[in-house]
Amino acid sequence: CVDEGNDISSFIRKDYNLNVLNLGMGGIGPLVQLAILKEYAHDVKTKNIILVFTESNDFTDLEEEKKIKYFLKYLSSDELNLNKFFQEDIDKYLTNIYTHEFNKMASIYKKESEIIKILKFYYFRNFLEKNLFFHFYDHSTENQLNYLDEKLFLKILRNFKNFSKSKKSELFILYLPEYNRYVTSNSVYYDKLESKVYEIATKADIEFISLVDYLDTKKDILSFFPKNGGHYNYKGYELISSFIYNKVIKND
Numbered sequence: 001c002v003d004e005g006n007d008i009s010s011f012i013r014k015d016y017n018l019n020v021l022n023l024g025m026g027g028i029g030p031l032v033q034l035a036i037l038k039e040y041a042h043d044v045k046t047k048n049i050i051l052v053f054t055e056s057n058d059f060t061d062l063e064e065e066k067k068i069k070y071f072l073k074y075l076s077s078d079e080l081n082l083n084k085f086f087q088e089d090i091d092k093y094l095t096n097i098y099t100h101e102f103n104k105m106a107s108i109y110k111k112e113s114e115i116i117k118i119l120k121f122y123y124f125r126n127f128l129e130k131n132l133f134f135h136f137y138d139h140s141t142e143n144q145l146n147y148l149d150e151k152l153f154l155k156i157l158r159n160f161k162n163f164s165k166s167k168k169s170e171l172f173i174l175y176l177p178e179y180n181r182y183v184t185s186n187s188v189y190y191d192k193l194e195s196k197v198y199e200i201a202t203k204a205d206i207e208f209i210s211l212v213d214y215l216d217t218k219k220d221i222l223s224f225f226p227k228n229g230g231h232y233n234y235k236g237y238e239l240i241s242s243f244i245y246n247k248v249i250k251n252d
Contacts, residue, residue, distance in 0.1 A: 009021075021044060023040055028061060047170065048248055049164050053174065055177055055181070055193055055197075056178035056231075062152065075155055145189075145193055161204050170248075174211070176211050178231075179222075182222060194212060209248070224236030
């Protein structure tokens with residue numbers, strides 16, 4: 001996780017003066033990504049749509065998401081736009097939760113550093129993760145292929161493809177390697193995982209672009225990740241934004 005302004009979309013806006021709509025958020029997998037796209041990009045016109053696939057946890061995320069019948073509804077129709085009917089109720093509900101939690105945390109934490117955390121929604125995000133969202137599996141990459149539901153993943157990607165066709169947009173799936181790839185010797189596994197995602201993306205007629213080879217050309221690969229692992233740091237996201245620009249946008 002990085003501060004606002006140091007994510008992929010922000011670097012593309014700043015460095016290349018382009019309009020970007022970022023519909024990504026932490027802790028979600030391909031099915032919820034599809035739901036968000038259908039809800040919030042329903043009336044958006046764009047040249048390109050980029051689906052980001054993270055090799056560290058996307059299949060385990062999907063394993064949890066498919067248990068929620070509500071999310072599966074987004075596979076049934078390209079025109080489904082459920083959220084617009086009760087967005088006002090959702091806004092009121094989340095506002096009430098935030099107000100309650102903010103006031104409670106503000107009364108407990110007096111130090112300036114803790115107040116800053118409150119303002120950055122640190123405690124509120126933790127509350128949502130514990131109370132509203134899923135309890136995820138262990139995200140160690142060794143588990144990813146074990147949790148792959150190939151039929152469902154292909155169906156999701158075909159939904160992405162149909163959505164992009166309806167918008168006359170080009171669709172790409174961007175494959176991002178994870179930190180553990182570079183601190184373990186399990187290269188055979190990672191190659192197999194990447195190949196599997198490529199295979200399914202090809203079946204769905206989606207252009208597959210991978211950061212793996214590009215990142216391999218860099219001298220200090222770990223400098224693009226936080227010191228203790230996890231997703232990319234600001235330097236990594238700036239690198240990814242440059243990669244996207246050159247692969248997707250430059251010759252558009």
